[in-house]
Amino acid sequence: MQIAELIQKKKQGDQLARDEIMTLIAEYTQGSIPDHQMAALIMAIWFRGMSRDETLALTLAMVNSGETVSLDPVAGIKVDKHSTGGVGDKTTLVLGPLVAAAGLPVAKMSGRSLGHTGGTIDKLESIPGFCARLHREQFVRAVEEVGIAVSEQTRKLVPADGKLYALRDATATVDSLPLIAASIMSKKIASGADALMLDVKTGGGALVPEVEQSLELASMMVDIGCAAERPTFAAITDMSQPLGRCVGNALEVKEAIKTLKGKGSEDLRELCLFLGSHMLSLGGRTSDLAEGRRYLEGLLTDGGALAKFAEFIEHQGGNRHIVEDTSLMPTAGIVTEVPSPLGGYINQIGAREIGSIAKELSAGRDTEGSIVDPAAGVILNKKVGDRVSPGELLAELHSGKNVDGHTLHDLRNRTIEAFNIDEGRASPSRLIRAFVTREGIRHYGNDTPEH
Amino acid sequence: MQIAELIQKKKQGDQLARDEIMTLIAEYTQGSIPDHQMAALIMAIWFRGMSRDETLALTLAMVNSGETVSLDPVAGIKVDKHSTGGVGDKTTLVLGPLVAAAGLPVAKMSGRSLGHTGGTIDKLESIPGFCARLHREQFVRAVEEVGIAVSEQTRKLVPADGKLYALRDATATVDSLPLIAASIMSKKIASGADALMLDVKTGGGALVPEVEQSLELASMMVDIGCAAERPTFAAITDMSQPLGRCVGNALEVKEAIKTLKGKGSEDLRELCLFLGSHMLSLGGRTSDLAEGRRYLEGLLTDGGALAKFAEFIEHQGGNRHIVEDTSLMPTAGIVTEVPSPLGGYINQIGAREIGSIAKELSAGRDTEGSIVDPAAGVILNKKVGDRVSPGELLAELHSGKNVDGHTLHDLRNRTIEAFNIDEGRASPSRLIRAFVTREGIRHYGNDTPEH
Numbered sequence: 001m002q003i004a005e006l007i008q009k010k011k012q013g014d015q016l017a018r019d020e021i022m023t024l025i026a027e028y029t030q031g032s033i034p035d036h037q038m039a040a041l042i043m044a045i046w047f048r049g050m051s052r053d054e055t056l057a058l059t060l061a062m063v064n065s066g067e068t069v070s071l072d073p074v075a076g077i078k079v080d081k082h083s084t085g086g087v088g089d090k091t092t093l094v095l096g097p098l099v100a101a102a103g104l105p106v107a108k109m110s111g112r113s114l115g116h117t118g119g120t121i122d123k124l125e126s127i128p129g130f131c132a133r134l135h136r137e138q139f140v141r142a143v144e145e146v147g148i149a150v151s152e153q154t155r156k157l158v159p160a161d162g163k164l165y166a167l168r169d170a171t172a173t174v175d176s177l178p179l180i181a182a183s184i185m186s187k188k189i190a191s192g193a194d195a196l197m198l199d200v201k202t203g204g205g206a207l208v209p210e211v212e213q214s215l216e217l218a219s220m221m222v223d224i225g226c227a228a229e230r231p232t233f234a235a236i237t238d239m240s241q242p243l244g245r246c247v248g249n250a251l252e253v254k255e256a257i258k259t260l261k262g263k264g265s266e267d268l269r270e271l272c273l274f275l276g277s278h279m280l281s282l283g284g285r286t287s288d289l290a291e292g293r294r295y296l297e298g299l300l301t302d303g304g305a306l307a308k309f310a311e312f313i314e315h316q317g318g319n320r321h322i323v324e325d326t327s328l329m330p331t332a333g334i335v336t337e338v339p340s341p342l343g344g345y346i347n348q349i350g351a352r353e354i355g356s357i358a359k360e361l362s363a364g365r366d367t368e369g370s371i372v373d374p375a376a377g378v379i380l381n382k383k384v385g386d387r388v389s390p391g392e393l394l395a396e397l398h399s400g401k402n403v404d405g406h407t408l409h410d411l412r413n414r415t416i417e418a419f420n421i422d423e424g425r426a427s428p429s430r431l432i433r434a435f436v437t438r439e440g441i442r443h444y445g446n447d448t449p450e451h
Numbered sequence: 452m453q454i455a456e457l458i459q460k461k462k463q464g465d466q467l468a469r470d471e472i473m474t475l476i477a478e479y480t481q482g483s484i485p486d487h488q489m490a491a492l493i494m495a496i497w498f499r500g501m502s503r504d505e506t507l508a509l510t511l512a513m514v515n516s517g518e519t520v521s522l523d524p525v526a527g528i529k530v531d532k533h534s535t536g537g538v539g540d541k542t543t544l545v546l547g548p549l550v551a552a553a554g555l556p557v558a559k560m561s562g563r564s565l566g567h568t569g570g571t572i573d574k575l576e577s578i579p580g581f582c583a584r585l586h587r588e589q590f591v592r593a594v595e596e597v598g599i600a601v602s603e604q605t606r607k608l609v610p611a612d613g614k615l616y617a618l619r620d621a622t623a624t625v626d627s628l629p630l631i632a633a634s635i636m637s638k639k640i641a642s643g644a645d646a647l648m649l650d651v652k653t654g655g656g657a658l659v660p661e662v663e664q665s666l667e668l669a670s671m672m673v674d675i676g677c678a679a680e681r682p683t684f685a686a687i688t689d690m691s692q693p694l695g696r697c698v699g700n701a702l703e704v705k706e707a708i709k710t711l712k713g714k715g716s717e718d719l720r721e722l723c724l725f726l727g728s729h730m731l732s733l734g735g736r737t738s739d740l741a742e743g744r745r746y747l748e749g750l751l752t753d754g755g756a757l758a759k760f761a762e763f764i765e766h767q768g769g770n771r772h773i774v775e776d777t778s779l780m781p782t783a784g785i786v787t788e789v790p791s792p793l794g795g796y797i798n799q800i801g802a803r804e805i806g807s808i809a810k811e812l813s814a815g816r817d818t819e820g821s822i823v824d825p826a827a828g829v830i831l832n833k834k835v836g837d838r839v840s841p842g843e844l845l846a847e848l849h850s851g852k853n854v855d856g857h858t859l860h861d862l863r864n865r866t867i868e869a870f871n872i873d874e875g876r877a878s879p880s881r882l883i884r885a886f887v888t889r890e891g892i893r894h895y896g897n898d899t900p901e902h
Binding site for chain 1: 620
């Protein structure tokens with residue numbers, strides 16, 4: 001294959017053919033196309049974009065680059081949920097056991113934190129004993145036996161993605177919508193789900209901050225999913241402030257447990273019920289969204305969801321007693337309080353900045369090799385719309401001995417800066433901004449979305 | 452240096468700082484920046500372009516990447532001439548000895564043919580015994596002793612260019628004006644010239660076919676030269692049909708000898724007199740262009756230019772007797788005649804296609820490793836504006852045993868296709884299209900340019 005000709009084509013704004021993309025990805029994965037040619041092509045894609053057909057071909061070519069998981073042994077419609085990543089986004093920890101308790105099989109392959117966003121695998125691994133590295137057979141068996149399994153994605157699944165992501169990271173081309181869409185969708189298709197519920201974050205803490213771009217990304221992914229015969233819906237949800245009140249691995253597990261007990265932050269609970277009721281509908285468990293929602297609310301109240309969570313973590317080697325006694329979770333040695341320097345209303349909390357502060361407290365990682373402190377992170381005592389008095393606590397920074405006093409001092413100041421406090425009260429951004437289906441986009445106004 | 456940040460900057464359309472470009476090229480040349488990051492940056496440059504300051508910084512950074520030649524031991528103003536490359540462009544073979552005979556020192560570093568265009572070094576090496584590989588000291592001494600030397604550019608001169616060119620070739624980014632300008636100007640500045648006369652080709656056989664782009668490229672290079680204190684002028688000259696009548700190494704040397712004897716193609720002679728009179732002016736040999744031109748015309752008539760050519764090739768080991776007896780030059784074993792299938796006027800001769808046919812006859816090379824047949828090439832019996840009768844000769848294809856009958860048959864048909872023959876007579880494109888100086892662009896209309 002004359003790759004320089006493909007680069008030239010894309011550079012001039014012409015489309016690549018399906019066969020060209022298939023060969024390109026196959027040859028790149030096996031190493032016969034060098035990184036410098038792929039880097040030039042990817043930069044040309046950044047400028048020219050990709051058509052619907054090209055993005056679909058790229059996704060399928062990436063699926064073909066490695067092994068795929070078959071969930072056929074598991075009865076029922078397997079609905080996967082995927083978030084494009086945010087700060088404090090522990091939705092999977094709640095939603096997984098919740099819909100599993102409702103009878104929907106959950107077979108989830110997940111990633112680790114990188115940059116300012118967290119990763120479900122790091123969160124689960126903060127639970128003493130929990131093992132996220134399951135073989136394909138163990139993974140499928142766990143879904144059959146418990147109804148839910150969460151596993152680290154193996155390198156054998158979509159190897160093209162790992163290689164391409166590293167290249168994009170080194171060449172400032174991560175923020176290309178068709179490449180993001182193909183990366184996510186290839187992993188979802190390869191991991192065997194029948195249908196997909198996407199949670200596309202929008203706002204400062206999201207991978208794609210502008211709502212128009214979030215909508216475009218969601219539409220691309222819904223298109224790809226439907227074209228690949230995996231019915232796909234996407235919710236556009238707020239990431240202008242962190243989700244819930246905790247950011248950091250063990251802290252988020254504790255918050256998830258609180259939510260599974262029917263308490264916790266309203267935004268997290270609402271997001272789980274919204275996505276969960278759509279998943280039940282996608283999975284054919286209920287014909288009616290409102291009915292599904294009521295059913296899920298019941299499972300949060302009657303302990304059904306919490307019991308499924310305990311069963312799930314125990315099956316993967318974790319200590320199930322954390323659900324009754326969260327002091328069994330790792331706890332930070334140093335807690336730095338961040339009081340408010342002034343009074344007023346919280347009008348904004350910079351999600352990306354809070355994510356970045358949490359990362360510097362060692363809750364996340366800068367590079368693949370960074371060591372994560374499971375106990376580290378940030379607790380927000382105030383959310384957007386709350387009133388604060390001077391000296392009242394805005395947040396707490398949780399850290400270990402590896403973070404020195406000078407750094408903590410800086411991070412405390414940065415935390416204060418991340419809060420925008422004013423005299424007038426601004427309404428928090430709407431949690432659910434839009435819902436994208438094959439048929440089109442439904443925007444939500446200021447009323448509660450209809451369920 | 453965080454190269455991903457520089458890529459991001461350029462991708463977003465921001466300018467790179469002078470220091471950033473300096474470090475970038477230094478680190479790339481020494482291998483501490485990988486090709487894939489440079490490839491992404493180069494593609495971003497293809498889309499975003501480079502400012503005047505950026506292009507100048509890139510040029511100087513490339514000059515700094517290796518050794519430079521000092522021509523200080525040679526008395527007088529050293530004026531170099533450079534063509535952006537074309538088909539049948541043997542100007543240097545005539546112009547070098549011509550202006551050297553007029554007392555202007557000529558110290559020229561030149562390249563080999565690549566793709567559809569020829570290279571001066573390949574042409575000179577078709578002369579039996581000629582050696583184009585001179586050490587720096589030999590080179591300078593030859594200029595002092597003979598007044599003219601032409602040497603292959605060493606790899607020690609502007610090593611960044613060799614590395615970047617190979618990368619651009621592999622990533623379809625050769626056609627970026629600022630990168631072309633920096634590549635040419637860095638080599639010219641590093642090879643020690645005091646002043647520069649650029650011949651920027653325009654039309655189908657040129658590196659940059661559109662006249663607007665040729666003008667832009669010329670302006671960039673004039674800017675760089677003047678900013679680097681090397682007074683630089685550029686002529687925009689026609690490459691819509693091949694220059695002269697011969698394409699191929701030994702064939703072009705023979706045509707150059709004819710021109711040095713005051714005969715030969717009018718276009719080649721005119722271009723040499725035009726560029727030569729400007730070079731004499733740049734080099735301070737005459738204050739008046741018309742006077743310079745008359746002086747050069749005299750040197751073509753009285754044998755002065757031819758004698759200098761003979762002295763030059765003898766000094767570099769070549770057989771000087773070829774000037775009297777061109778049968779001493781390599782001669783092709785097979786000559787394929789290409790008669791015209793119809794009568795009419797020649798309205799176009801596709802220069803790029805003729806160059807490509809010559810290359811396939813082994814006059815040029817596809818890759819650095821290709822073997823060149825010095826005798827191979829194309830002779831045009833007709834030029835644009837000429838009348839042709841059915842069956843009359845359009846061209847001759849010269850080749851060796853390595854080109855088989857089937858290929859020759861195809862190439863003969865392609866040669867016929869390259870000629871556009873019509874009933875009405877179209878005027879040939881004007882030879883000298885524009886002249887670019889620091890002060891601006893002078894366009895030439897349909898009258899003879901003023902000398």
